[in-house]
Amino acid sequence: MNTRSAWTRLALGVAPFALTLATTAAILMAMGENPLEAYANLIGGGFESWAKVADVAISMVPLMLASAGMLITFAAGLWNIGVEGQMVAGALLTTWVVQAIEAPSAVMLPLTILAGLAGGALWGVLIGLLRTYGRVNEIFAGLGLNYVGFALTNYLIFGPWKPPGGATMSGTEPFPRSAWMPLIGSTRASWLALLLAVVAILIVYVILRDTRWGLTLKAIGLNATAAYRMGVDTRRHVIFALMACGALAGLGGSLQTTAIYHRLIPQITGGNGYLAQLVVLLSGLRAQWVPLVVLYFSAVQVGSPRLELRMLLDSSLGGVLQGAVVLFFLLVNGFRQRVGLRDR
């Protein structure tokens, strides 16, 4: 097989999706459901109206930010499972600011953005310190801190930040309007949040492509010892990378509170930290592909409640559709490499 021909490349590009559809269709048919109906419902649920499109758009925001951050840590060769915790930290600091300060939107919104950036960055530094000075693998440091973050959220919601009417799992009191990100018309989408996500992706794209820092991170990811010998302070840059990722993810968490839920809820991250892992892998670690991949993920997410209402299929089908594509993408990639190697 000639892996360089345009047709082959197209076929290999489409293959992960085709394989995903084929496997899920097989499962659905085994369960006695009509897969075509399911897919139609899913797509319809995501795009049938402008309101739905707006829903898809806004749910892309935190995932884009988390993915943008994760691109940075990926460049440095880090498996940053701790993005969830970083989002939590951003959301917590944002909530604290909103509760502590009374101010008009023009002051409040920039403050919440800063709080999100700072909260996530601090959390990232914590993981970085554990990793560099504590020699704890970042996977476990990040994961453990995720759970700590959730416990902290619950503690705050049930303790110091409980609404006057009594604590529930539904979260804190709603934020005042001054802390709501401005919406597009009557939709749920916020233009400012979208703008922030797009800017973040662009910044990360430039950082990784054209800056010395991006190259430094790449060198650390590929060979930390050699990078250190060339004069790169590897520990500091690992911490910086986690900090930068944390800042973006923290902003994502912050926007979950100010643009989507308008309060702090227990699982404020919405699982976007874990999904970002899939997004970044599926984008082949390239920033320019992230928005498209996120669009797919968000559309599946927004479309799946309708699938359930109409066909009584469990929500986990959405997760299967997301995860399977990434798995097949990796496998097809491997297949391509294998065939490519034989070619030579």
Next chain:
Amino acid sequence: MKIEIQGINKSFGAVQANADVSVTVASGTIHGLLGENGAGKTTLMRILSGYLQADSGEIRVDGGRLELHSPADAIGQGIGMLHQDPLDVPALSVLDNFALGLHRGFWQRRGRIQRTFFNLCRRFGVQLQPEDRVGNLTVGERQQLELVRLLALGVRVVILDEPTTGISEPQKRLLFETLHRLAEEGLTVIFVSHKLEDVEMLCSVATVLRAGQVVGELRAPFDRERLVEMMFGRAVVAPPFASRCTTREALDIQSLVVESSRMRMAPASLKACAGEVIGLAGLEGSGQRLFMEACAGIRKAQSGHLVIDGVDLTNGRYRDYLDQGVAYVPASRLEEGLVRGLSVREHFVLARQRAGFLVDWEAAEQVASARIAEYSVVGTTGSRVEELSGGNQQRALLSLLPDSLKLLILDHPTRGLDLGSGIWVWQQLHERCLQGTVILFASTDLDELVDNSDRLLVFSGGKVSQPVASAEMSREELGFMIGGVNL
């Protein structure tokens, strides 16, 4: 056993490592295999030992055709190989390494294995403790272990790929004695080396490879010039060493003590003048590496002082060392020196662009292309470093060094390089001395040490000698000091 290698071809991508190679090795002889770097020696031997599969060609043993698909097949046929770097498991004990692959049974019968081990050790005068961790042994000891293991397997053909790069004179003598004895017992030995005197001492026949092809075969006694010409296609002579030492004191090391998890070094002191070359002699793992790393700022010293050009750098940040003009060139180039996956150009950005937020790709390209031309690196600025050959990787690493340096530290600067490349590297280094750079280098090659340095520091088991002028040292004496005598 008589071995006939016939018409072997082997390519890696575009590189043809072996082209129609045919060699015949008579039974009971020690057969030399020579050639410059990248000539294809290791590849050929790996094919013979089942580690690699040839693209075409065949191997006959005592007239019968061999089908080798894995090292297991080769060992089954009585062919064993001692690899260029000891191919053992450092984390396991000597006895475990010895036993690994030796028996097919289920239980590990330690008593029986140990008896076999001791018997062989006694026979060949090898002294190894069965419970030692192999990672703690010297390279020489590891080679001995490998050899003993191969013999226990009952091999009839032993292949040794550059076995003398990391071992001491006494160890080398012991090895050669053993090999002679084996040959007398009827074993066939194939000996791969760059060192002509080793081949002269040991072999009765030598085959020379160049660019993957056999260029000829000579019998003892060998004509040195002819061998060199066959290897390189021309005569190669090293210019005599001329000291560039000045009177200005540039380096002052006072009672430096360094320790690692394995050893604690005795205090070492050294004063060197600008332009001086100091060789660090000793077996691998005798403390040279700790010493160099401390001098380079990569490792903290426990006590003592390091003063460069009047600036006390002791235990400063690594960056301060770099800024002060200290550079370190590690022995394992791809592990510690270069970043696999990055291009030559990107290396120049990392090593040389210190300011600015965005990368100045144009400037990087200019510097990179100028430097790789100057250092005759075969490759482009866009080549990834792992695509370069070993010798070219070393050239690239040297080309990355800043133009002016106060202290240049090199670990085995010519390890694995052939004669020609080695001479070229030393020309470059000696030129740096003209600018007043102090050079510290470690090597296990006595010739390299004596021929290229002003003075020597001898390391042995963590102890360090006073600096001695290399011109006043005989190789004999040096060999004893390395072995720990008179230190």
Next chain:
Amino acid sequence: MDSAIIIETVRSVVASSTPLVFAGIGELLTERSGITNLSLDGSILLAAMAGFAMAYVSGSLLLGFALAMLVGALIALVVAASSIYLYQDQVAVGLVLTLLMADVSSFVGLRYVRLPGPSVPSLSIPGLSALPWVGTALFSQNLLVYLSYLLVLGVWIWLYRTQPGLRLRSIGERPEAAFARGIPVNRMRMVYTGIGGALVGLAGASYSLCVKLGWSHNHTAGMGWIALAIVIFGGWHPFRVALGAYLFGALKSLGSLMQPVYPSVPTQVFQAAPFALMIVALLLVAGDAAAIERRLPARLAPLVRAVFQHGTPAGLGRRFEQG
């Protein structure tokens, strides 16, 4: 607390940690061969679901365990094969499988949520269970617990007393050397990853058929990560891995036992404790064993070595390209 409570608690801890022992030992075998199977959290979930569903439908515990082990082995083999034959990053594939299998288990297992099904019976060992203290705590258990004792001991013997075990240790440490000694490295890696995966599957079924009976969404989530951390904490040594599993079980129990005792401490503290303690445990063993050893009196050396020495297989996670 009186001794009866302590003995009963220890007994519960041993029983409820048994799946972690299986998963930890399984991952130990896999990692000893040089492959990191990071899919544990998802594998355990899917295996728990599949094992329960099969036992529920067929009424046979054995079939349930068999299916779970098959599921675990297959997932592990995907990780190994995509690394060995398809050049993919083991960590990436493992993570994707973790997330994917959690959803697959929810989706496929929907019909089996909260159904009462068969469970592994308990069985006191005559004689041993009459011993004071340890009798009740260790030998008045169920069959799986005894199986886990045997497994830990067996794996130790395998690793340190047999030829195949020596070969296993070598392929994870230095695959090149093992290959040169005639060991088919990649084939062995597939085999051990499969076996390790099967044990992970066994862990899943132990949850749904023995420890946390039945199936529900995310029934065992988080346990796979704990098992992975325990392997590191245990320094890839079977006894220490088992000890790590029991320690973790004890900490979990402490969380619920301490809550009524300290009503003023926010309950969330106890809830997050296991995972926070996971980090602390890893911090503890991350120390430089040799450096610590040199600074302490020689008498303590064996203790330090036992606690801190971590034999990360040197070839872990590294692909090996056979010639």
Next chain:
Amino acid sequence: AKGGGAGEEFVFGVVLVGPYNDHGYSEAHFKAAEYAQENMDNVRFVYLDKMNSADRPNTTMEQVVDDMINEGAQMILTTSDDFAADTDVVAAKYPDIPFVHFTGDHAKTAEAPENVANYMAQMEYGKAIAGCAAALKTQTNTIGYVGPLTNDETRRLASSAYLGASYCYEKYRGGDADDLRFIVTWIGFWFNIPGVTLDPTDVSNDLINSGADVLISGIDTTEAIVVAGQRFDRGENVWAIPYDYEKACEVKPEVCLGTPYFNWGPSYVRLIERAMNGEHAQTFEWEAPGWSNINDPDNSPVGFVQGDALSDDEKALLDEYIAALASGDAKLFVGPLNLQDGTEYLADGVDATPDQIWYLPQLLEGMEGASS
């Protein structure tokens, strides 16, 4: 619930917090929706289960209700305490759609928009009966309570169980209530969320290890009875009282002392009828059991199924207690009662007001466990 004809069909949407088949709280609501669909003409329901941020990250109540209304829903029932704030927000967006939020009180406090009603059944009595059954059975004089999260409702229900237990322990077993241990361990949510809550399986085991031989479940799912059944199979004398769902005893009848359960069906019918007739209003209902027969499926919102593990004598005593509750001879929240920290809650002989019961600030004196 698929398909269905057009015409004057009335569609209502139900949002469930856990899986519809959890054998607990959510399944009880799901069965109620089915009950309404069966017992009313031309009524159909759509539902979405597992509506909690762990199972369904990133799906907001607003999106769900939008989708339900798209599917034709004319009335929305949100069935978990957790949905209080979300219900208010969404109800404001759809002022013409009747909303009922179960277990909450925003209609009472008028925090909610006009179109939100609250409904809750007086499970206090169900829990008290459960406590009584536990007290009748316990051999170790120790009762374990597996609590969900801590709030007004859960404190109220745990305390009710304690009051029922104390009453029966003194009255029918002749003991001193001070000798009865009542241990509450909170898992942290309505059901297990790994890594976030304590594992109810562990909690149940640890309660038994601490000496409790009867477990009363306060959570949405069945772990307590599952664990008790497992320990029973080992030969231990332990029992359990599950919660929420009428058939929860079926998990392990041998250890089941009974189940207090919600029978939301009749209330669903009444609330839906009211909405169909355009009479929906901002009401707060807190309905007592149908004392004539608390297990009447068409009448009583709270019931108690007696379990197989009760002896006939115990069943008779339990019936006696139920009758006493019905007649008002046995009262639950009546003084003297102190709060856990020793402050007075009710003076001697004083009946609690409904608000004092609804907003119980702490566990009661005599109970072990955290109050918040």
